[in-house]
Amino acid sequence: MNLLQRVIESEADGLGIPGLVEALRDLRTASQKRRYRGAAPELPSREATISLVDGLTAALYPRHFGPFGLRAREVDGFVERKLADNLTALRRQVELELRLSGEKNGPDHAVARRAGEIVAAFAATLPKVRALLDTDIRAAFEGDPSAKSIDEIIFCFPGVFAIIRHRLAHQIYRLGVPMLARIVAESAHSQTGIDIHPGAQIEEGFFIDHGTGVVIGETTVIGRKVRLYQAVTLGAKRFETDGDGALLKNYPRHPIVEDNVVIYAGATVLGRITIGRGSSIGGNVWLTHSVPPDSNVTQAFAREESFHGGGGI
Structure with missing residues (x-):
């Protein structure tokens, strides 16, 4: 009987405190043996x-x-x-x-x-x-x-x-x-x-206004004088796997945001794409392709709108 099955079957009997301590010790020991050689380090x-x-x-x-x-x-x-x-x-x-x-x-x-x-x-x-x-x-x-x-x-x-x-x-x-x-x-x-992953590379003059819900992924690269508003995501579009189906790690999968870009509230920018310098990405935009410098990207129904800043309380 494996450890998980023993714990499941013991639930019906009621372990009491000593039994709980023993079950948790067994689970902890098994977990540590999978991860470490010898005693678990501090x-x-x-x-x-x-x-x-x-x-x-x-x-x-x-x-x-x-x-x-x-x-x-x-x-x-x-x-x-x-x-x-x-x-x-x-x-x-x-x-x-x-x-x-x-x-x-x-x-x-x-x-x-x-x-x-x-x-x-x-x-x-x-x-x-x-x-x-x-x-x-x-x-x-x-x-x-x-x-x-x-x-x-x-x-x-x-x-x-x-x-x-x-x-x-x-x-x-x-x-x-x-x-x-x-x-x-x-x-x-x-x-x-x-939520900023510590691997993200961010140049000078970076400003997050309000901030709640901002997500910046591990391999994101952000240039100079970039401004983000609340609920912006700079994330990965998909996760690559190896031949066994295991997730690959340590490869570029998040956006490159060049200098002087503004990304407004709720925008989602996914994948290893480039937002060209001087661009403006409107609120709630879903973007999965690169855009050239000085682009003004808005939602389809508001394509003619211009965005000029703001967001202060």
Whole structure:
């Protein structure tokens, strides 16, 4: 009798707490044996990963996310402490993920050294990340007439919250630590309703207005000064499989959105297609083919409408 059949048959008898503990242990053990050689390794911590990214966000924007009343003369010291504490915490989480990956059977010192190299490379990107984020925040201020100040945008806009986490997660992802990157992305998703895969490549001046329901797939490429509204999907049209029917991974399957494109609320753009620079994609459009630069794509019944922006509250 297999394990699943035993559990199903035991339901009729009523297990009681000890029986439940035993059944769950058996299921857990069987699952771990399928995934690991030997004992199950320690997993990275979702809580610790989210916390360290919040700490790094405070290091990037200490006046906004540091302690209330932080004085100008104290800022550098605060940033130094945040970087030291949270980069150290990141190194520990990276080590744990590496042990789950193909490096899990390597010697401890080699894994630790590799984790240190990854975190050092990540740390070196932080000035670039801050510079990119400043362009995103400026794009939000210039693109939304409801915004009264840069500080309001940093504090309040869900699109900015999501893009801060994305830019940090993307650097972690590209350095070969996808689980931690995905934890960061999904935390931002749960708090904002904006789902950006950490693999997505996004250039400067990116603005998501309102944001709820936005989905950006793993291999999406987004150029400079692109604006999206709520419920936009940049997704895959279909999933390719190998000869055995298993899904293929790590191939381009999401859109390329060139510079200065606006995509309005509810639009769905699918497949490895290109939206040419300067184009406008109207609300609720379903698009599965490339369009040249300066295109104005609308629903069939509204083809003559022009779209000129807006969307501020």
